[in-house]
Amino acid sequence: MSTSRRDFLNLAAAVGVVGVTGTRRAHAEPVRRVSEDWMGMLTDLTLCVGCRKCEWACKDANELPNKGLLEDYEDTSVFERKRRMDAENFTVVNRYPPVEPGGNPVDVKKQCMHCFEPACASACLVAAFRKTPEGPVLYNENVCIGCRYCMIACPFHVPAYTYDDPYTPKVMKCTMCFERIMQEGGVPACAKICPEEAITFAKRSDLITLAREKITHNPGKYVEHIYGEYEAGGTCWLYISPKPFEELGFRADVSATPYPELTKGFLSSVPLVLTIWPALLMGAYAFTKRREELAKSVEAKQPPTRSEEG
């Protein structure tokens, strides 16, 4: 890894050696939040039938353990409890009650949301996460020290850890099949296998248009909410749903504030403390010293009376 001058300034600012330089740089180059080039995924929950073929395809594409046979995934007993992504599953499908009694259940596929400004990336002290120009958020195992702060930070409960691995434990999460989509015509494994075409892979900006069209052209079919449009500042993975998202295991309390904003105030106070504290503390020290010198000179002038009184 080459360390450029800017990297050095970043580093120095963060450690607090040249706080002022670092802050100025941040103002000069505002973060570009949305890129037209970002790819995304749109999951239409009215189409998902809970076949779980995406789970198999994901394991197949990412060489995850305990893949088993595609037929095994027809077993619906896994729906008895709610599952989350873990070290062996980058994506999971959970089943929720139908919109109206007697209707089809609502099945929800979950995976990494590939945020615009990922909480995991802003949490990572070794910059193991990066937002690629194509949209996917990728994790670099080679620098990860295993503090698991990314797992604390992620509002979508995505990153998982291989706790049972003593020597090379790592964070596990969906990559939006980065290597596949980088090839001409490449599509993420889950979108490719989906028999219902519930998952659409396209430019994120086009997906927003598509989602809006679906909602407006099918009154009553969808709730008026594209999950991921604004959540956590916006995500590349989007959902439209026949049911309010909070009834489908989605966190409704994820605000539109991008996660890096949450610590920005604190981090920007660091250079202030570094510049102001030394002056204040040395000031206090100077007062103390002066007072002691005065006390000494008074003692020196009137030694006998002082000592008797003391």
Added chain:
Amino acid sequence: MAEYPGKYTDWQAWLADKLFMGLPFGQYVRGLITPFNFIALIIVCVGVALAWIRFTQGLAATTNLTNDYPWGLWIGFDVLCGVALAAGGFVLASTVHLFGLRDYYPLVRPAILTGFLGYFFVVVGLCFDLGRPWRLPYPMAVSFGVTSVMFLVGWHVALYLTVQFLEFCPAIFEWLNTKKLRKWVGYLTIGATVFGVILSTLHQSALGALFLLAPGKVHPLWYTPWIPVFFFISAIIAGLSMVIFESMLSHRVFHSQVKDHDPAHVERLVIGLGKAASVVLFTYFCLKWLGVAHGQHWDLLFTPYGYWFLLEVFGFVLLPCFLYAHAVRKRSARLVQFTSVLTVLGIVLNRLNVSIITFQWNLDERYFPRWSEFAVTIFIVTVGLLTFRWIVNRMPVLRDDPRYPAAH
């Protein structure tokens, strides 16, 4: 360094004097056979065995950590509480060296030693918890996550550990009787103290700021944008209370070391610290309520988590605040010391509330540490205590070295 060979004709005698406190080897070893040491030995043996399992079979073999609870006892107690309780070093050093309350000088060295060992064993605890602890230097040398609060914590703990070592060096050089080095580190006192206060301000609050990225996971009564300030203020309380608590322990455990202390003077200092702690506790109590008001979470007070919050704020913040104040009025050092225990427990409760107890409060799954997590924590604390005792019995920490009359 060229001073001692002349004084010690036999370097072995010098070594024995330093290591065995001037006792013959046999007598020294016999002196080690005590019930406390026996228990400590068992704890250390269990700890070493568990360390072996941890580092050969992984975190899953020794902890109950899950994907929703990635931080458990080793972070919640060993790191968060460890750093807060080690705050006495910067509090006392600034009190004496910067603000000129020279009376408190006898308490500075034990406070700095506690601080240094506290941080050192925080890092040891962290190494148990990190997935790949051998990559600990990565944020300093390999890959820089400058947007991360954790990055700041990492750097500052490393720098502060160095600063505290420098601050403790006078005791080491007096012990080794190396006059030149002793004089040289003496010049660093003010600089090191100022730098130490800055680093402490930032990383004590940064430990709270870590949780700014977990809204919706930390319960709203504990999650506030001011959590960094809360962590910093409560660290001052923890530091003061730990110094009071230690003064009580030192008196009981290290009789020979404190025999020259004037009990009345020590009592006066303890009461003074209690007064300071009372004031800071009251500030902290008000801040906690400002936090609730700022988030407009009054309704949450009447939920089970709300009662738990009220218990923390009234039972472990306001009550010790009043007890300290009462003890100061009555000039009762004993009550101040009792209150310090309550206060320390309160800070521990606060850190555990933020990081474990209320964490993921809206999930059904709960985390409770496995026995091996408790055992490793007890192991680390025990080794810390043994190291503290080893140093205090040898170096001029609680007592003055007559060759170095208080140059302060």
